[in-house]
Amino acid sequence: MIVVKVGGGEGVDTESVVVDVAELVKQGRQVVLVHGGSHETNVISEKLGHPPRFVTSVSGHSSRYTDRETLEIFVMVTAGKINKLIVERLQQLGVNAVGLSGIDGRLLEGKRKAFLRIKEGGKRKILRGEYSGVIEKVNAGLLTMLLDAGYMPVIAPQAISYESETLNVDGDRAAGAIAAALNADTLVILTNVPGLLRDVEDESSLITHISQSQAEVYLDRYAKGRMKRKILGAVEALLGGVSQVILADGRVDHPVQSALAGNGTVVE
Amino acid sequence: MIVVKVGGGEGVDTESVVVDVAELVKQGRQVVLVHGGSHETNVISEKLGHPPRFVTSVSGHSSRYTDRETLEIFVMVTAGKINKLIVERLQQLGVNAVGLSGIDGRLLEGKRKAFLRIKEGGKRKILRGEYSGVIEKVNAGLLTMLLDAGYMPVIAPQAISYESETLNVDGDRAAGAIAAALNADTLVILTNVPGLLRDVEDESSLITHISQSQAEVYLDRYAKGRMKRKILGAVEALLGGVSQVILADGRVDHPVQSALAGNGTVVE
Numbered sequence: 001m002i003v004v005k006v007g008g009g010e011g012v013d014t015e016s017v018v019v020d021v022a023e024l025v026k027q028g029r030q031v032v033l034v035h036g037g038s039h040e041t042n043v044i045s046e047k048l049g050h051p052p053r054f055v056t057s058v059s060g061h062s063s064r065y066t067d068r069e070t071l072e073i074f075v076m077v078t079a080g081k082i083n084k085l086i087v088e089r090l091q092q093l094g095v096n097a098v099g100l101s102g103i104d105g106r107l108l109e110g111k112r113k114a115f116l117r118i119k120e121g122g123k124r125k126i127l128r129g130e131y132s133g134v135i136e137k138v139n140a141g142l143l144t145m146l147l148d149a150g151y152m153p154v155i156a157p158q159a160i161s162y163e164s165e166t167l168n169v170d171g172d173r174a175a176g177a178i179a180a181a182l183n184a185d186t187l188v189i190l191t192n193v194p195g196l197l198r199d200v201e202d203e204s205s206l207i208t209h210i211s212q213s214q215a216e217v218y219l220d221r222y223a224k225g226r227m228k229r230k231i232l233g234a235v236e237a238l239l240g241g242v243s244q245v246i247l248a249d250g251r252v253d254h255p256v257q258s259a260l261a262g263n264g265t266v267v268e
Numbered sequence: 269m270i271v272v273k274v275g276g277g278e279g280v281d282t283e284s285v286v287v288d289v290a291e292l293v294k295q296g297r298q299v300v301l302v303h304g305g306s307h308e309t310n311v312i313s314e315k316l317g318h319p320p321r322f323v324t325s326v327s328g329h330s331s332r333y334t335d336r337e338t339l340e341i342f343v344m345v346t347a348g349k350i351n352k353l354i355v356e357r358l359q360q361l362g363v364n365a366v367g368l369s370g371i372d373g374r375l376l377e378g379k380r381k382a383f384l385r386i387k388e389g390g391k392r393k394i395l396r397g398e399y400s401g402v403i404e405k406v407n408a409g410l411l412t413m414l415l416d417a418g419y420m421p422v423i424a425p426q427a428i429s430y431e432s433e434t435l436n437v438d439g440d441r442a443a444g445a446i447a448a449a450l451n452a453d454t455l456v457i458l459t460n461v462p463g464l465l466r467d468v469e470d471e472s473s474l475i476t477h478i479s480q481s482q483a484e485v486y487l488d489r490y491a492k493g494r495m496k497r498k499i500l501g502a503v504e505a506l507l508g509g510v511s512q513v514i515l516a517d518g519r520v521d522h523p524v525q526s527a528l529a530g531n532g533t534v535v536e
């Protein structure tokens with residue numbers, strides 16, 4: 001059992017990932033694919049006249065402000081466009097995929113973060129009306145039922161709150177939670193760099209191996225921006241019982257099989 | 269077991285339908301909800317700079333030309349926006365809904381119509397690049413698996429072709445095919461009129477009852493525009509073993525329970 005996360009950023013070649021996943025399924029592996037979609041959501045949000053708004057948190061990180069309208073666009077694009085294009089392509093490759101959002105069957109459930117603490121013009125502010133959250137429960141039964149019946153789940157990064165509001169969630173951490181809940185052997189997180197780098201400017205500075213006990217040290221020392229969340233997803237998966245997490249390059253041929261062969265940053 | 273179709277046109281109150289369906293599920297009925305989304309798709313297509321194109325078929329009917337770009341917008345809006353808003357609302361009402369497009373798990377499969385025969389400027393033309401089709405197979409196993417596990421399926425009107433291309437399909441006929449495949453007792457098709465009318469201008473001219481053997485006569489004589497497809501969906505459901513089909517008003521309170529009480533045009 002493998003969980004694969006393919007990002008929504010530019011540069012990652014979703015086609016290669018999907019072709020590669022189809023080969024693994026035909027070799028008899030059970031695979032769950034989790035995808036993102038932030039880049040495409042930004043493009044369509046602009047066209048629909050509701051451009052994305054990025055804010056700076058009090059801790060200095062840039063993050064997306066997900067108001068209800070942004071959330072609806074996010075769901076439409078990820079669960080409607082990206083998810084179904086992947087399902088269609090997998091069907092063409094002979095894999096009987098079923099696309100779900102985390103809200104379907106309460107697949108991913110968690111706590112809503114209803115406001116953001118931000119810095120704006122030097123002042124601290126509370127920004128309300130946020131619809132994002134952190135996953136606390138996974139409906140593994142729904143996934144195993146589908147897998148056992150021969151379907152391959154393809155999952156868009158939403159969760160449902162305990163009050164049944166749709167939430168935007170981080171795709172890497174969603175993949176981590178799913179891998180843990182399914183007791184997956186391996187979680188592969190594909191990105192547009194070769195893995196965790198000592199120097200983000202130098203792709204040859206790849207860190208090839210991290211033990212679970214060192215993960216937090218590496219997280220603090222080397223992970224920048226979105227890589228932080230990938231390492232967090234990795235740590236959560238390992239704590240949940242996944243044997244290994246591989247952060248690998250999504251821009252190469254056979255990106256998943258390449259990762260499984262050990263190319264990338266192996267965390268275990 | 270009831271299959272309910274709620275349209276994508278203006279005027280139908282999806283909120284009432286969803287609330288009503290949730291009550292039926294709590295009473296222990298198994299329900300499958302099929303929805304449309306053509307109106308919302310038209311609105312978003314306009315905003316995205318790819319307005320819908322309507323053509324006149326050689327038989328004189330107006331129909332939508334679904335090129336690949338239109339198809340992708342259609343899927344995005346129906347399977348991504350409308351489907352997930354319904355799933356979220358059902359979850360709020362305590363119903364564990366799972367939203368699917370007809371391409372998921374090859375739920376709805378059929379033959380692609382790759383071109384349209386149209387009339388334009390007095391001339392007959394062939395318009396290629398069409399992505400629509402007619403459903404020939406339903407994966408009832410996937411639906412019964414979900415229903416038996418306590419999930420309520422909510423289905424967006426796409427099908428997958430034998431060559432695994434996504435197709436736009438008519439929602440009423442999709443509901444008919446699903447009702448037949450599941451051996452549903454009743455198919456309720458909600459619309460923005462009280463049912464089949466003798467005179468489309470006069471809502472009091474409701475035809476309250478049609479026997480299956482008369483259906484084609486009524487189809488030819490009274491059904492206009494989109495009502496033709498609803499009657500076709502009804503006939504296909506009855507031929508497939510559904511006991512009764514009710515064409516009813518989606519604009520009233522408790523529209524589904526009202527239909528089940530016999531309000532509307534009962535075809536049996």
